[in-house]
Amino acid sequence: MQTLAVDHPLVAHKLTTLRDVRTDSPTFRRLADELVTLLAYEATRDVRVTDVTVQTPVAEAHGVQLASPKPLVVPILRAGLGMLDGMTRLLPTAEVGFLGMIRDEGSLQAQTYATRLPDDLSGRQCYVLDPMLATGGTLAAAIKLLLDRGARDVTALCLLAAPEGLKHLEEAVGSIDAPIRVVTAAIDDHLNEHGFIIPGLGDAGDRLYGVV
Ligand SMILES: O=P(O)(O)OC[C@H]1O[C@H](OP(=O)(O)OP(=O)(O)O)[C@H](O)[C@@H]1O
Numbered sequence: 001m002q003t004l005a006v007d008h009p010l011v012a013h014k015l016t017t018l019r020d021v022r023t024d025s026p027t028f029r030r031l032a033d034e035l036v037t038l039l040a041y042e043a044t045r046d047v048r049v050t051d052v053t054v055q056t057p058v059a060e061a062h063g064v065q066l067a068s069p070k071p072l073v074v075p076i077l078r079a080g081l082g083m084l085d086g087m088t089r090l091l092p093t094a095e096v097g098f099l100g101m102i103r104d105e106g107s108l109q110a111q112t113y114a115t116r117l118p119d120d121l122s123g124r125q126c127y128v129l130d131p132m133l134a135t136g137g138t139l140a141a142a143i144k145l146l147l148d149r150g151a152r153d154v155t156a157l158c159l160l161a162a163p164e165g166l167k168h169l170e171e172a173v174g175s176i177d178a179p180i181r182v183v184t185a186a187i188d189d190h191l192n193e194h195g196f197i198i199p200g201l202g203d204a205g206d207r208l209y210g211v212v
C-alpha cells in the first residue's frame with residue numbers, strides 16, 4: 001500500500017480553515033470540494049489514458065484521453081458525498097458507484113447499509129472517497145468489497161488520516177497483490193478514546209450536513 005500526504009501550501013491553507021470549529025457548513029462544503037480537486041490531481045497520476053490525435057486549427061497534435069473502461073468513483077455515504085463533485089469535475093467520464101457505511105460509535109465497527117456498485121470491477125480503476133480515515137475499519141471494509149468484485153487498482157482519497165488507521169489498512173489490504181493507494185491532505189497525530197482523529201476536524205458528516 002502506498003500513502004501520500006499531499007504537501008502543498010494551498011492544501012494546508014484550506015485544511016486549516018476546514019479544521020476551524022468556527023467554519024460553518026456552507027464554507028466547509030466548499031473547502032472540501034476544493035480540497036478534493038487538489039488531492040485528485042495527485043490521486044489520478046496513474047489514471048489510464050490512450051493516445052489520440054486531434055486536429056488543431058493549424059496542425060495535428062498528439063495527445064491522450066481517458067481510457068476505457070471508465071474509472072469508477074465510489075463515495076462512502078454520508079461524508080464522502082461532500083467529495084463527489086470535486087472529483088467528478090476532474091474526472092468527467094468516470095462512473096459513480098455508492099457505498100453507504102456507518103461506524104458504530106460504541107464498538108467503532110463499520111456497517112454497510114447500502115451498496116450500488118457494478119458486479120464486475122475487473123479492469124476498473126476505482127477511486128474511493130471518504131474524508132476521514134480514523135480506525136481504518138470503514139475504508140478497509142470498502143476496499144475489500146471492491147476487491148471481492150475484481151477491482152485490482154484502488155485509490156482512496158481522504159482529507160485526514162490517523163496513523164492507527166493507516167496501519168490497520170496496511171494490515172487489512174496491504175498484502176494483496178494489487179496497487180492500493182491512500183492520498184490524504186494530512187496525517188494527524190493520533191485517535192482519542194472515542195476513535196476521533198486528533199487534532200482532526202470533528203465529525204465530517206455532521207459538519208457537512210448537520211447532526212441527523
Ligand atoms: O476509519 P473509521 O474509524 O471507520 O471511521 C471513519 C468513518 O467515520 C465517518 O463516517 P460516519 O460513520 O460518521 O458516517 P457519516 O459519514 O454518515 O457521518 C467517516 O466519514 C468515515 O466513513
Ligand SMILES: O=c1cc[nH]c(=O)[nH]1
Binds near residue numbers: 195
Ligand atoms: O475524527 C473522526 C473520526 C471518524 N469520523 C469522523 O467524521 N471524524
Ligand SMILES: [Mg+2]
Binds near residue numbers: 079203204205206
Ligand atoms: Mg459521521
